[in-house]
Amino acid sequence: MDASLFLVNRYLGDEEDGSVSKESRSQALLAKLQQKAKEKQKQSVTEELRQHTESLRVKKKRKADNDQEKQQHKKKKLDILDTDNHDEPVQEKKKKKKKERNEKQKKKDQSGGEGEDLTHTPVTAGDGQEDTGAEDKAETENDKPEEPTEKTPAPTGFTVLGGFENKPIQKVHRVLPQWLAQPDVIHRDIKSNLVPVCDVTGLCPPLLKKLQHHGIQHVFPVQAEVIPAILESGQQGLLIGRGGYKPRDICVSAPTGSGKTLAFVLPVIQVLMQRVVCEVRALAVLPTKELAQQVCKVFTSYAEGTSLKVVMLAGQRSFAAEQASLSELRGGTRRSLADIVVATPGRLVDHINKNSGLSLEHLRFLIIDEADRMIDSMHQSWLSQVVKAVYKSGPEDKSIFRRTQPAHITAASLSPPHMPLQKLLFSATLTQNPEKLQQLGLHQPRLFSSVQSCSNNNNNTSTPSAAQKHDRFDFPQGLTEFYVPCTLSKKPLLILHFILRLKLSPILCFTNSRETAHRLYLLVKLFGGVQAAEFSSRLSPGERKKTLKEFEQGKIQLLISTDAAARGIDIDGVKCVVNYDAPQYIRTYIHRIGRTARAGKAGLAFTFLLGVQEKNFRQMVVEAGSPGIQKQIIKPDNLKSLEERYGHTLQELANVIKDEKAK
Numbered sequence: 001m002d003a004s005l006f007l008v009n010r011y012l013g014d015e016e017d018g019s020v021s022k023e024s025r026s027q028a029l030l031a032k033l034q035q036k037a038k039e040k041q042k043q044s045v046t047e048e049l050r051q052h053t054e055s056l057r058v059k060k061k062r063k064a065d066n067d068q069e070k071q072q073h074k075k076k077k078l079d080i081l082d083t084d085n086h087d088e089p090v091q092e093k094k095k096k097k098k099k100e101r102n103e104k105q106k107k108k109d110q111s112g113g114e115g116e117d118l119t120h121t122p123v124t125a126g127d128g129q130e131d132t133g134a135e136d137k138a139e140t141e142n143d144k145p146e147e148p149t150e151k152t153p154a155p156t157g158f159t160v161l162g163g164f165e166n167k168p169i170q171k172v173h174r175v176l177p178q179w180l181a182q183p184d185v186i187h188r189d190i191k192s193n194l195v196p197v198c199d200v201t202g203l204c205p206p207l208l209k210k211l212q213h214h215g216i217q218h219v220f221p222v223q224a225e226v227i228p229a230i231l232e233s234g235q236q237g238l239l240i241g242r243g244g245y246k247p248r249d250i251c252v253s254a255p256t257g258s259g260k261t262l263a264f265v266l267p268v269i270q271v272l273m274q275r276v277v278c279e280v281r282a283l284a285v286l287p288t289k290e291l292a293q294q295v296c297k298v299f300t301s302y303a304e305g306t307s308l309k310v311v312m313l314a315g316q317r318s319f320a321a322e323q324a325s326l327s328e329l330r331g332g333t334r335r336s337l338a339d340i341v342v343a344t345p346g347r348l349v350d351h352i353n354k355n356s357g358l359s360l361e362h363l364r365f366l367i368i369d370e371a372d373r374m375i376d377s378m379h380q381s382w383l384s385q386v387v388k389a390v391y392k393s394g395p396e397d398k399s400i401f402r403r404t405q406p407a408h409i410t411a412a413s414l415s416p417p418h419m420p421l422q423k424l425l426f427s428a429t430l431t432q433n434p435e436k437l438q439q440l441g442l443h444q445p446r447l448f449s450s451v452q453s454c455s456n457n458n459n460n461t462s463t464p465s466a467a468q469k470h471d472r473f474d475f476p477q478g479l480t481e482f483y484v485p486c487t488l489s490k491k492p493l494l495i496l497h498f499i500l501r502l503k504l505s506p507i508l509c510f511t512n513s514r515e516t517a518h519r520l521y522l523l524v525k526l527f528g529g530v531q532a533a534e535f536s537s538r539l540s541p542g543e544r545k546k547t548l549k550e551f552e553q554g555k556i557q558l559l560i561s562t563d564a565a566a567r568g569i570d571i572d573g574v575k576c577v578v579n580y581d582a583p584q585y586i587r588t589y590i591h592r593i594g595r596t597a598r599a600g601k602a603g604l605a606f607t608f609l610l611g612v613q614e615k616n617f618r619q620m621v622v623e624a625g626s627p628g629i630q631k632q633i634i635k636p637d638n639l640k641s642l643e644e645r646y647g648h649t650l651q652e653l654a655n656v657i658k659d660e661k662a663k
């Protein structure tokens with residue numbers, strides 16, 4: 001092939017000399033180009049300088065004209081005014097003023113003018129404006145010829161309003177407030193950190209007896225830490241005496257099933273046992289009716305044998321019935337019939353607003369269980385309504401039971417006795433977001449947590465690790481997590497395989513919608529051989545209560561539920577949780593799988609994942625602090641024996657759904 005086809009001709013300069021070697025030729029060319037560039041640079045600098053000097057000259061002239069005009073104008077004015085003041089000649093006065101101005105400017109320059117922006121071009125659009133000190137300075141500066149330096153860009157005659165240096169944007173690092181960064185640590189391992197009940201500091205003998213009566217010989221780590229702390233803050237009783245500090249609010253973040261309920265039930269009952277008059281002194285707020293019912297049950301059972309009365313306001317009964325259980329009128333005065341109220345936020349606000357006889361003016365403890373969820377429901381403004389009801393009497397109340405909202409601590413604010421309100425927050429997934437927590441208006445909070453914050457260090461400001469980007473949570477110890485790769489059509493077969501072949505029942509199975517829960521329930525029922533039930537807002541509260549009871553009694557092998565049963569529900573004996581639909585959020589995942597492996601027991605959690613979900617889901621779980629999620633492959637052969645029957649069932653299901661829709 002002809003080599004000339006590939007010949008590339010380069011420009012070699014005008015004085016190309018064939019005798020010179022290639023290398024020296026290119027060097028000469030480079031030197032030439034550099035020289036040309038220098039010449040061009042010089043030309044542009046001279047041109048810019050010329051333009052600038054010209055613009056300065058024009059502006060100076062314009063200014064001089066203006067000054068002259070002004071002076072003539074002033075002179076005219078002064079000539080008129082001068083009739084009153086003949087002591088000081090006008091020119092003298094003007095000179096004096098100018099001198100003063102110059103002196104002022106000099107002082108200014110000495111004090112602050114040092115690091116002046118060199119890019120600032122002094123002559124601006126101030127033409128024809130009042131003669132100022134700054135302009136004087138500009139004038140003197142203008143007299144000197146300005147020479148462009150290497151560092152300062154050549155003046156262009158325009159005012160540069162801002163610096164144009166490209167500064168790299170500083171990364172914002174998360175720095176937690178000390179109380180969040182350095183919590184009181186709760187042991188993670190339930191089993192090896194059991195404390196005998198009699199070793200819990202401050203717990204009174206009647207409650208120790210009660211615990212033993214309920215078969216509890218040891219307390220869990222969260223209880224061993226939190227019970228003494230609440231008891232300590234209640235040492236002064238219901239009132240804080242002279243010079244006493246208001247008790248600190250308490251936040252608890254501990255895994256699902258670690259015994260948080262007893263951690264607040266026991267100390268609250270013990271503190272309230274000292275009360276003489278019955279008034280609402282403890283209020284526990286929970287997100288759902290079922291949870292309110294569960295907590296109310298625990299309060300009732302531990303308050304048994306004391307004079308304390310527990311009332312639930314969750315809409316399980318009529319409004320009138322709840323109202324009647326709150327207070328009664330005797331001899332024209334209202335008497336409270338409740339010491340402890342357990343409520344859902346909606347129903348609570350109803351009672352506050354309708355003035356149903358619920359008085360919160362003596363409230364000592366506000367317990368917010370599932371606190372992160374309750375923060376999310378803050379838009380309902382339930383907390384502000386509660387706080388308003390608590391401080392209803394206002395500062396003008398001079399009685400011994402007076403209340404004041406927490407504010408800055410001063411000697412005066414501490415001197416009169418008052419009734420404090422202490423907030424107790426509990427959650428397995430308590431947010432570490434200070435902005436969110438701020439909505440709760442916490443007073444000098446103290447955090448108990450089984451999760452060490454990543455920014456937990458002495459100075460609190462070290463470079464955070466990558467893990468800090470995400471909230472990390474503690475997972476129950478006895479839990480083993482799996483994910484099962486599958487396709488959409490195989491999911492129902494998998495759940496049937498889990499029950500019929502792997503015998504994993506009782507299974508609590510979660511779907512992302514009540515429609516999916518209902519269809520899966522119908523399908524399993526039509527397939528036969530499995531005791532199944534559904535649990536969602538499709539059911540009435542009564543039906544839901546009955547279903548949970550039957551599930552607990554072992555009458556139901558498979559409970560198909562929406563996230564209605566994901567939080568807080570304590571059902572003994574759930575061996576296995578299945579996420580039929582993968583949860584979208586890590587908190588949902590943690591609460592769902594937390595329905596098993598409770599109180600130190602073992603449990604299994606399976607999540608069915610479609611191919612597209614696998615990567616993100618695994619990442620989400622690992623970043624949240626999961627000890628490890630394993631892959632569990634179910635071979636298609638294992639499902640084969642179920643397939644034929646499943647095919648028929650699907651046809652039946654289509655008819656049933658059609659009928660339902662027709663109805």
Ligand SMILES: Nc1ncnc2c1ncn2[C@@H]1O[C@H](COP(=O)(O)OP(=O)(O)OP(=O)(O)O)[C@@H](O)[C@H]1O
Pocket residue numbers: 216217218219220223254255256257258259260261262427428567568569570594598599
């Ligand atoms: N000291 C203890 N010894 C034995 N069992 C206990 C003890 N404390 C609590 N339990 C039991 O442990 C189970 C879980 O307790 P609890 O419902 O309070 O957990 P939790 O931390 O509130 O969980 P979640 O975050 O899911 O609401 C309950 O059945 C409770 O009776």
